Amino acid sequence: MIRFLLRRIGLAVPTLLGVSIVIFVTIRIVPGDPVASLLGPTGSAEARERLTKDLGLDAPIPVQYVKWLGNVVQGDLGRSIAKQTDALPYVWEAFRNTLTLSIFAALVAILGGIALGVLAATRRGRVASGFSTAVSLFSISAPQYSVGLILIVYLSAGRGWFPSGGMRNPTGDSGFGDLLNHLWLPGISAALVPLGIIARMVRSSMLDALSADFVESLRARGIPEWKVRWHAFHNALPSVLTIAGLQVGYLLGGVIFVEIVFSWPGLGLVVFQSISQRDLPVIQAGVLVSALAFVVINLIVDALHGLMDPRIRR
């Protein structure tokens, strides 16, 4: 198990290096000359040369990359142009809020998806199965921003049942109840796509498990049907959990639209505001942090899968 884990971590290192290269490239493809934009049109040739040297732009690209990577590893992701603070603490603060929203949405998606999937697998050919298949197809197709706006209009703006945005009431006690109240609508909007995916996965794994020989033998021994289904569900669980775990990773990067629609103070909102301010260091720091989190979550999911299913620990 330890060797399996070590190998997985070893495999993640080149991936992370690749990630850093991609992000470095996105810095370099920004149109325009940074030196010219810093100096303005009146900068002399001499000043230009000096600034180029100060910024390290005269070095060959690979040297610049290594230098940049060195800074990143030490936690220096550059400074926010708009906020004039270090990008990392700013992004990290927002990332924690995104994590809260993602975990809540993942819980909704996993519980709802399993319920829907089991329904579809065990009530095949009936109305309930058609219904749950249609619901999962619809929820997979539903764009987060559309769902979010529809929920705001019908459950918040008109009714006042839920707050239409933000994470906490400025005047409230900012306790857990307040947070939960703010979590429902964005959580559901973000949960729909993974919910549909998990429902499909549960359905197909359950169908696979239910057609296995051991189910036949359980039935032959006169075990009650619900117990048989429980056994089948148990067997379907590892692959379901893998997909569900991956969904947490996708949510981390994917909740951006939900955050914007609901003014949730997370990474997505920060990135969105940075786009209009062309605050590239913050955008890059945001992408880097969520890519890192994505890789880490994939590692954890792999490890859990290995723990549950010894066969994949080759």
Next chain:
Amino acid sequence: MTVVHQITDPTRPGAVEDRPDEVPAEPDVAPAATKSIKRRRLGWPARIAGSVCALFFLAAVAAPLLTPFGPLEGDRSQRLLPFFSGGHLLGTDGQGRDVLSRIIWGARPSLLTGLIPVFVAGLVGTVLGLVAGLGTRRINSIVMRTLDVFYAFPAVLLAIAIAAALGSGTSNAIIALSVILIPPIARLAESEVARIKSADFMEAARVSGAGWLSISIRHVLPNAAPAIVVYCTALVGLSIVYAAGLGFLGLGVAPPNAEWGLMVNDLRQYTFSAPQISLVPAVVILIASVAFNVFGDGLRDLLDVRAEGK
């Protein structure tokens, strides 16, 4: 039956979440002659969805004929009119522009920024898949490990980062979307090539002295194409949603032009004053997404060789 809901690896075990009910474990060489022709028809949900998709395309092509108002033409005194008033079927927006006309005109950039990336990524991804699948082990691992890197990003965020770095604009949004769509297509193509490579006719072609290029174009490509085309079709709905998302973020078409994502963001400020109108573009994108996905799904069921076994 698979709807592509996000950028994942299509060849990964479990990536095909939904399979036809109980596919019997038939050998691949099931006699084709026993299959009845009449089963190969689109189901009614897919047909309805296909008609809706066709309507969207028709609206985009015939926009000047269908719209009573221009997309930019607005009267400030007529702002935020409710549905069905003053000849405005879907009301007017904050600047008094006819919402229906803007939706119809907006279908052009919205569908184009959704379709072109799929097309571009389909071509590039297929070529990469062919190169990786037919090349030496070394070439294969260089191509595939490079593509692996893109799976370490949440795809939406990567598209946003690329589009933001390139600067807003339709062509940059298209480039950003193409980049994130290439890896899954290339992986699928590579796995298809790997499957075809072991077929007997490939051996025959090699023995008869066919060259690398001739093998890939005349033997591999025609066999790999159906799976790739179907997968690309399934990507269209997702691509349209992402494209509108980039527009929503202000990274696509520039205002005041009509584009669905941009309209969503523009009308968002009227959630409280004109809730119904503020939802129109959001609902249109939702309908388009569902329609393209259901249609892609049906097409997949129709063309998927494996599904024939049921």
